[in-house]
Every structure is written in C-alpha cells, then in structure tokens.
Amino acid sequence: xxxxxxxxxxxxxxxxxxxxxxxxxxxxxxxxxxxxxxxxxxxxxxxxxxxxxxxxxxxxxxxxxxxxxxxxxxxxxxxxxxxxxxxxxxxxxxxxxxxxxxxxxxxxxxxxxxxxxxxxxxxxxxxxxxxxxxxxxxxxxxxxxxxxxxxxxxxxxxxxxxxxxxxxxxxxxxxxxxxxxxxxxxxxxxxxxxxxxxxxxxxxxxxxxxxxxxxxxxxxxxxxxxxxxxxxxxxxxxxxxxxxxxxxxxxxxxxxxxxxxxxxxxxxxxxxxxxxxxxxxxxxxxxxxxxxxxxxxxxxxxxxxxxxxxxxxxxxxx
Numbered sequence: 001x002x003x004x005x006x007x008x009x010x011x012x013x014x015x016x017x018x019x020x021x022x023x024x025x026x027x028x029x030x031x032x033x034x035x036x037x038x039x040x041x042x043x044x045x046x047x048x049x050x051x052x053x054x055x056x057x058x059x060x061x062x063x064x065x066x067x068x069x070x071x072x073x074x075x076x077x078x079x080x081x082x083x084x085x086x087x088x089x090x091x092x093x094x095x096x097x098x099x100x101x102x103x104x105x106x107x108x109x110x111x112x113x114x115x116x117x118x119x120x121x122x123x124x125x126x127x128x129x130x131x132x133x134x135x136x137x138x139x140x141x142x143x144x145x146x147x148x149x150x151x152x153x154x155x156x157x158x159x160x161x162x163x164x165x166x167x168x169x170x171x172x173x174x175x176x177x178x179x180x181x182x183x184x185x186x187x188x189x190x191x192x193x194x195x196x197x198x199x200x201x202x203x204x205x206x207x208x209x210x211x212x213x214x215x216x217x218x219x220x221x222x223x224x225x226x227x228x229x230x231x232x233x234x235x236x237x238x239x240x241x242x243x244x245x246x247x248x249x250x251x252x253x254x255x256x257x258x259x260x261x262x263x264x265x266x267x268x269x270x271x272x273x274x275x276x277x278x279x280x281x282x283x284x285x286x287x288x289x290x291x292x293x294x295x296x297x298x299x300x301x302x303x304x305x306x307x308x309x310x311x312x313x314x315x316x317x318x
Contacts, residue, residue: 002026007036020161028057028228030067037074044157045071046082048150050089051202055230065089069096080160082153085111103160105152113156115148120213131155134165138172142182143193144210146203180304182210189317190291191216192310196303199226199296201236207296208247217290218250222283222306224276224297225256234261241265251286255279256301276302280309287317 001010002024014021025036037045050065058064069092072081081097083090086106094102105113116135117128124141127148140151151172158168177183180197191214195207204226211219221244229236241262244252252270254263255278263270273279283306287293293310297303 004032004035008039011040025071027067027070028054030058030063031070033067034070034073037071039074041074041076042071042079043076044080044082044160045075046153046157047071047084047087047093048153049084049087049202051200052229052232052236053200053202054228055232056228057230059230065092069093072097072100075100080157082156082160084149084153086149101160103156105156106149111152113152113159115152118145118148127151129155131159131165136165136169138169140172141175142177143184143213144182144206146206146210147182180307182207184214185311187311189289190287190293192307193292193294194304194307195294195296196224196307197299199224199298199301200229201226201240204240204296205243207294208244208249211249211292211294212247214292216292217288218292219248220250220283220287220291220293221252221254222279222293222295222303223252223254223256223259223262224301224303225258227298227300233258237261238265241270244270253279253283256297276305280306284309289317291317 003026007023007025010023023040025033027033047068050061050068052061054064058067075081080101080103083093083102083104084106085104085108090104103113104111107115113129113131115127116130119126120143124139125143125148127138127140129136129138129152140147155168180194183194185192185194193211226236237258238261242265244266250269252263252266253273254270255273255276260272263272295303295306
C-alpha cells in the first residue's frame with residue numbers, strides 16, 4: 001500500500017471522523033515519492049535512513065537518499081521534517097527540508113530526540129529516550145537498535161502534532177510485532193525471529209545485530225536472496241557473508257542463487273540449498289533446545305515458508 005496505487009486508495013478511505021493517518025511512501029525510481037508526497041500533503045514527513053535498497057532502479061545509495069528527500073516536496077506550510085541524525089545523509093536531508101521546522105532523532109548527542117540507553121529483555125528492550133529536556137523510560141516490545149531508532153522517530157512525529165509524553169510512552173509500550181517484522185516467537189523449545197517480510201543489506205545487518213543480542217545456545221541464520229540490488233548484487237551478498245563471518249553465528253542455512261556468494265564468504269558453518277524445502281528439512285533436523293533462529297530474505301524469496309515450516313506443530317527439537 002505504499003505505492004502510486006496503494007497511497008491514493010488509503011487516502012480515499014479516510015473519513016470525516018479520522019484525526020490522523022500514517023502513510024508509508026515507497027519507491028523504486030526517482031520522482032515516485034515526490035508524486036506521492038504532493039498527493040498526500042503531509043503535516044509531518046519522516047526519513048528513517050538510506051541504504052542499499054532499490055538499486056536496480058536507482059543505481060546508488062546517493063540516489064536513494066535523493067529519492068527519499070522528495071518526501072519534503074509535499075510537506076504542508078508549517079509542517080515538520082523528522083530526520084535521522086545518525087545517518088550519513090542527515091545534513092543533505094536538512095538542506096532539502098529547507099525552511100520547514102526540523103526535528104532530529106538518533107543516538108547522536110546532537111539529536112533533538114535521543115536514545116540514551118538500551119537493554120535487551122526477554123520481551124523486547126528497555127529504552128531511555130530524551131526529548132525536550134524530558135527523559136522517558138520505555139519498555140519497547142520490539143528488539144534491536146533499528147527498532148529503538150524507529151521508536152524515536154515515532155516519538156518525534158507524535159510530539160510534532162502535540163501528543164503528550166504520557167501517551168507517547170503508552171503508545172510505544174503497547175506496540176506488538178507483526179508477522180514478518182522483527183516478530184520474536186517462542187516455538188517448541190527454541191526462539192524464532194520472524195523478519196521474513198523483506199531484506200536489503202542495511203536491514204540484514206540490523207537483523208543480525210538483533211539476533212546477536214539474543215540469549216541462546218546457538219544463533220542461526222536462515223536466509224534468502226536480497227533483491228533489487230542492481231549490478232552490485234553479487235558483491236552485496238558476498239559482503240553480507242563477510243559481515244556474518246565476524247559475528248558469533250553458529251550456522252547459516254541459505255537458499256537462492258545470490259546466497260551462494262554469501263555462503264562462500266561465511267565459510268564452513270554455512271550451507272546452501274537448492275530449494276526452501278531442502279533448507280527447511282535440514283534445519284528442522286539440526287535444531288536443538290535453546291537455539292535462536294533468524295529468518296530473513298527479500299519479498300521475492302518467500303522466506304515466510306520457512307517460518308511456517310518451523311512453527312508447525314510437528315517440529316521437534318532435541
């Protein structure tokens with residue numbers, strides 16, 4: 001629902017009783033977010049980050065950053081631009097936001113809304129967030145630094161439209177993970193992190209950091225290809241493998257042609273499979289009590305099939 005069809009459909013469904021709407025804007029080429037922003041006319045526009053995604057259409061991360069900056073083109077007069085202070089493109093986005101009010105978020109000491117403490121818990125993480133000289137202590141039911149920063153972005157947007165600190169805390173603490181998005185499940189003696197909805201190099205690294213922070217006997221990756229990376233797709237998958245090799249990961253199970261480069265870069269603890277069914281069968285045989293498994297891949301990889309197979313009642317671990 002984040003494209004030239006879904007966004008207008010969402011807008012037409014808004015009724016007279018609706019006070020707020022949260023609209024995601026996606027793109028695969030320049031000009032698409034500009035058009036969506038001018039249709040939507042947001043009061044608050046957020047850019048979370050820029051990474052190596054949609055490179056098939058955009059060609060480089062520089063172009064991704066420029067395409068995301070188009071969201072400010074439709075911002076209403078008096079609107080607020082919310083920008084990730086930790087991102088290397090923060091200064092560029094501030095320039096593109098022009099005379100609009102700007103609010104930054106992140107871990108940077110200069111951020112207007114700053115995440116100052118994170119502590120993983122069995123059901124999420126404890127956060128301390130500083131904004132407008134107030135320190136908010138929040139138990140976020142989602143794991144990972146990326147989700148802590150997303151929470152800070154949401155808090156910035158909420159304050160921009162006058163939401164109270166109390167309601168910000170209540171809202172963030174009432175969050176629940178959805179299928180395919182950082183969803184931590186306890187399944188038959190092991191922990192499953194279902195992050196299968198989509199993937200790019202930046203989100204892969206963030207998800208692996210989330211896995212590493214989990215307590216468990218072994219940390220295991222079940223991975224599918226990352227799509228739409230253009231001419232650098234093979235090197236991007238090899239770079240992912242080199243990153244994994246530096247982490248305390250016990251085993252990698254991978255499927256997809258591009259994942260062959262990842263497996264080669266990881267080394268002996270990685271296995272490549274020709275089909276998802278073969279991967280699933282091997283993983284189910286080799287799971288042990290206390291393992292933590294992260295499942296991730298691009299939408300086209302269909303890694304939710306692995307999640308479904310691991311959550312079936314017939315799965316037994318030893």
